Amino acid sequence: MTRAVWVKADDTVGDWNDRRARITTALEAGADWVLVDEDDVGRVRELGDINVAAFRTDGDVTLVDDAEGEDDPASQADAIIVGKNGEGDATIDLPEDFSGSADLSTLRRDGDFDRGAYVRILGKEYERFAETAAEEADHTIVVGEDWTIIPLENLIARIGEETDLVAGVTSAEEAKTAFETLEIGSDAVLLDSDDPDEIRKTVEVRDEAARESLDLEYAEVRDVERAGSADRVCVDTGSLLEHDEGMLVGSMSRGLVFVHGETAESPYVASRPFRVNAGAVHAYVRTPDGGTKYLSELQSGDEVQVVDLQGNTREAIVGRVKIEQRPMFRIALEAANGDRVETLLQNAETIKVATADGRKAVTDLEAGDEILLYYEDTARHFGEAVEESIIEK
Numbered sequence: 401m402t403r404a405v406w407v408k409a410d411d412t413v414g415d416w417n418d419r420r421a422r423i424t425t426a427l428e429a430g431a432d433w434v435l436v437d438e439d440d441v442g443r444v445r446e447l448g449d450i451n452v453a454a455f456r457t458d459g460d461v462t463l464v465d466d467a468e469g470e471d472d473p474a475s476q477a478d479a480i481i482v483g484k485n486g487e488g489d490a491t492i493d494l495p496e497d498f499s500g501s502a503d504l505s506t507l508r509r510d511g512d513f514d515r516g517a518y519v520r521i522l523g524k525e526y527e528r529f530a531e532t533a534a535e536e537a538d539h540t541i542v543v544g545e546d547w548t549i550i551p552l553e554n555l556i557a558r559i560g561e562e563t564d565l566v567a568g569v570t571s572a573e574e575a576k577t578a579f580e581t582l583e584i585g586s587d588a589v590l591l592d593s594d595d596p597d598e599i600r601k602t603v604e605v606r607d608e609a610a611r612e613s614l615d616l617e618y619a620e621v622r623d624v625e626r627a628g629s630a631d632r633v634c635v636d637t638g639s640l641l642e643h644d645e646g647m648l649v650g651s652m653s654r655g656l657v658f659v660h661g662e663t664a665e666s667p668y669v670a671s672r673p674f675r676v677n678a679g680a681v682h683a684y685v686r687t688p689d690g691g692t693k694y695l696s697e698l699q700s701g702d703e704v705q706v707v708d709l710q711g712n713t714r715e716a717i718v719g720r721v722k723i724e725q726r727p728m729f730r731i732a733l734e735a736a737n738g739d740r741v742e743t744l745l746q747n748a749e750t751i752k753v754a755t756a757d758g759r760k761a762v763t764d765l766e767a768g769d770e771i772l773l774y775y776e777d778t779a780r781h782f783g784e785a786v787e788e789s790i791i792e793k
Contacts, residue, residue, distance in 0.1 A: 402587075402610060403579055403585075403587065403588060403589075403606045403609050403610050404432040404433060404564075404566075404587065404588035404589075404606065405426075405431045405432050405433070405575070405588065405589055405591060405602050405603050405606045406431070406432065406433040406434070406435055406453070406541075406566055406588055406589065406590040406591065407422055407423070407425075407426040407431050407433070407434050407435070407590075407591050407599060408422075408434075408435050408568075408590055408591065408592040409422040409423050409426070409434050409435065409436050409440075410435060410436055410437045410440075410455055410484070411437055413592070413594070414594075416440070416443070418594070419436065419440065420443070420447070421594070421596075422434075422594065422599070423436070423444055423447055423450075424447060424448075425596045425599045425600070426450065426599060427447060427448040427449075427450055429596075429599050429600045429602075429603045430603050431450065431591075431599065431602075431603055432450070432451055432588070432606075433450065433451040433452070433453055433478075433479075433588075434450055434451075434452055434453070435453045435454075435455065435481065435541075435590060436452065436453070436454060436455070437454065437455050438454040438455060438456055438477070438480075440454075441454050441476045441477045442476060445476055451478045451479070452476070452477050452478050452479075453477060453478065453479040453480075453481050453514075453516060453539070454477035454479070454480055454481065455481050455482075455483075455484040455518070456480045456481065456482055456484075456506070477513070478513070478514060479513065479514035479515065479516050479538065479539060480513060480514070480515050480516070481515075481516040481517070481518050481539070481541065482503050482506045482507060482515070482516070482517060482518065483503055483517050483518030483519055483533075483541075484518055486502060486503045487501055487502065487503045487529070488503055488517060488518045488519045488520065488529070488533075489518060489519075489520050490520055490522055490526075494525055494526070494529055498528075498529065498532050501529075501532075503517065503533070504532060504533060504536065507533060507536040507537055508536050514538040514539065515536070515537055515538055515539075516537050516538055516539030516540065516541060516566075517530070517533035517534070517536075517537040517539075517540050517541065518541045518543070519533060519540070519541065519542050519543070520542075520543050520544075520545060521542050521543065521544045521545065521551045522545055527551055527554060527555065530542050530555060530559070531555070531558055531559050534559040534562045534563040534565075535562060537563050538563065538564060539563065539564045539566055539588075540555075540559065540563040540564070540565055540566065541566040541568065541590055542555055542565070542566070542567060542568060543567075543568030543590070544567075544568060552567055552578060552581050552586065553581055556581060556584055556585070556586065564587040564588060565586045565587050565588070566586065566587065566588040566589065566590050567586040567588070567589050567590070568589070568590045568592065569589045569590065569591055569592070569602070570591070570592050570593055571591075571593065571598055571602075572598055572601035572602040572604070572605050574589075575589040575591065575602045575605045575606070576605045576609070579605065579606070579609040580609070585609065589602065589606075607714070611688075611712070611713045611714055611715075612688075612690065612705075612713045613711050613712060613713065614648075614707060614711035614713060614774055615711060615774075616658065616707075616709075616710075616711045616772050616773065616774055617735070617736050617772075617773055617774075617775055618736075618755075618756050618770040618771065618772060618773065619655070619733040619734060619735045619736070619741070619770065619771060619772075619773040619775070620733065620734045620768065620769070620770055621731065621732070621733055621765055621766065621767055621768060621769040621770070621771060622732045622733060622734050622740065622767060623730070623731070623732040623767060624729055624730075624731055624732075624762075624765045624766065624767065625729065625730050626727070626728075626729060626730075626747065627728045627729060627730040627744060628727070628728065629725050629726060629727050629728065630680040630681070630725070630726070630728045630744060631680060631681045631696075631723050631724070631725055632677070632679065632680060632681075632723065632724055632725070632726040632728065632746045633678050633679065633680070633681055633683075633695040633696065633698070633721060633722070633723050634675055634676070634677050634678065634721070634722040634723075634724075635647065635675065635676050635678050635685070635695070635698060635704060635718060635721060636672075636674050636675050636718070636719050636720040636721070636722065637674050637675070637676075637704070637706070637716040637717060637718060637719055638674070638716065638717040638718070638719040639674065639706070639716040639717070640673050640674055641661035641663055641673050641674065641675075641676075641706060641716075642661075642663070642708065643663045643664070644708045644709045644710075645660075645661055645663075645706050645707065645708045646658050646659045646660040646661050646676055646706070646707065646708075646754070647659055647661075647676045647678060647685055647686070647704060647705065647706060647707065648685065648686040648705065648707055648774045649676075649678045649679045649683050649684065649685045649686075649695070649743065650679075650683055650684055650741060650742075650743040651679075651680075651682065651683055651684075651741070651742050651743045651744060652684075652741045652742060652743075653684050653692055653776075654739070654741065654775065654776055654777060655733065655735055655739070655741030655773055655774070655775050655776075656684065656685075656686055656692075656773065656774045656776075657731070657733070657743050657745075657753060657771060657772070657773055658707065658709070658753060658754045658771070658772035658773065658774070659676055659677070659678060659679070659745065659751065659752070659753055660676070660751075660752040660753065660754060660759060661673060661674075661675060661676050661706075662675045662676070662677060662750055662752075664752065664759065666749065666750050668749060668750065669750060674719070677745075677746055677748070677750065677751045678695055679695060679743055679744050679745050679746070680695070680728060680744040681694070681695055681696035681723060682694065682695070682696070682744075683695050683743060683744065685698070685704055685705075686704070686705045686707075686774070687703060687704060687705055688703050688704070688705045688713070688714075688715040695721075696723070698718050698721045699718065699721060700718055700719055700720055700721070701717065701718065702717070702718045703715045703716065703717055703718070704716055704718060707774075709754055709772065711774075726746045726747070726748070727746070727747040728744045728745065728746055728747055729744065729745050729746070729747050729762055729763075729765075730742060730743075730744055731743055731744075731745060731762070731765065733771065733773060735773060735775045736775070737775070737777075739775070739777075741773070741775075745762045746762070747762070747763065748761075748762070748763065749761045749763050751763075753765070753771045753772070754771060754772040755769050755770055755771050755772070756769075756770040756771075757769075
């Protein structure tokens with residue numbers, strides 16, 4: 401499930417300097433959206449590239465595609481949000497019959513832009529109002545007063561599939577709770593905080609919530625043999641790798657070997673903590689979406705999955721791919737279920753795998769060693785898991 405972080409930066413947080421500080425931090429941290437007043441949309445566009453949602457407070461969200469419409473400051477927004485200074489935030493009392501709601505009437509108007517509702521959950525009637533708004537809204541923002549988890553649980557259960565549910569939070573800790581509620585969580589959070597560290601931490605929470613945790617196992621080395629030369633691929637990422645991180649690569653998609661990043665010092669070459677010497681051009685590498693790519697396909701700007709020894713994952717951008725002919729080892733392994741998988745790795749002291757006894761150079765591998773493997777009993781077609789019989793050998 402994709403998560404998102406919105407940062408609140410309307411006039412309730414202060415003057416333009418205060419709002420700009422939040423927006424700038426949101427841009428630098430990698431937040432997905434900022435929520436501003438319609439008059440600030442153009443200013444945000446000048447600061448950088450981010451999705452902009454605009455509060456519409458004049459009761460009219462109809463934007464037209466002519467010269468007059470282009471003068472409307474909200475016409476540059478990616479989404480129009482209703483509810484501020486209206487029924488959603490309790491400035492105007494909720495009608496007993498929601499069919500007479502001005503906010504809901506505004507949401508129903510035609511337009512080729514995303515629309516959203518902003519609702520403060522002040523009681524059960526506001527929960528019902530949010531549920532009704534979600535039937536029309538692309539985004540439904542719910543903000544609790546003395547927030548408890550129960551209203552969010554109710555809304556996730558009732559409207560979670562109808563709209564992007566955005567939970568109002570004031571800290572990264574609250575964001576983590578919102579993403580984990582009912583094991584489903586909200587689609588997004590709207591952070592209301594001036595603290596730059598809190599904004600950055602909330603983005604980190606978003607990234608952690610979206611990442612896989614993989615079950616890795618040890619497989620026994622059955623054979624290690626010299627295999628002649630092949631075209632070897634080094635994957636250089638735009639991120640520094642931790643000492644216990646690497647990538648999952650292999651000749652067979654069902655069994656991918658953990659190969660360490662070149663973070664360790666060597667008497668032969670300097671460490672390259674951004675690099676994984678990943679194997680031959682035919683091999684698979686795992687990607688953040690749970691798919692695979694051939695190493696030969698990778699190019700600058702692609703994303704690959706980085707994994708640590710515990711199976712925690714993150715994504716990294718490929719900065720460069722180096723393909724050169726090098727001598728190789730063929731390494732044959734037996735998985736826990738008895739299945740045999742193989743891969744080719746360069747014959748060099750700097751290429752390390754994770755064994756049950758710690759990090760080990762492939763040049764020192766022997767039959768009987770146990771190395772870390774991600775085993776997945778499934779076939780792949782164009783990198784996607786499929787339910788069919790495919791023989792790899």
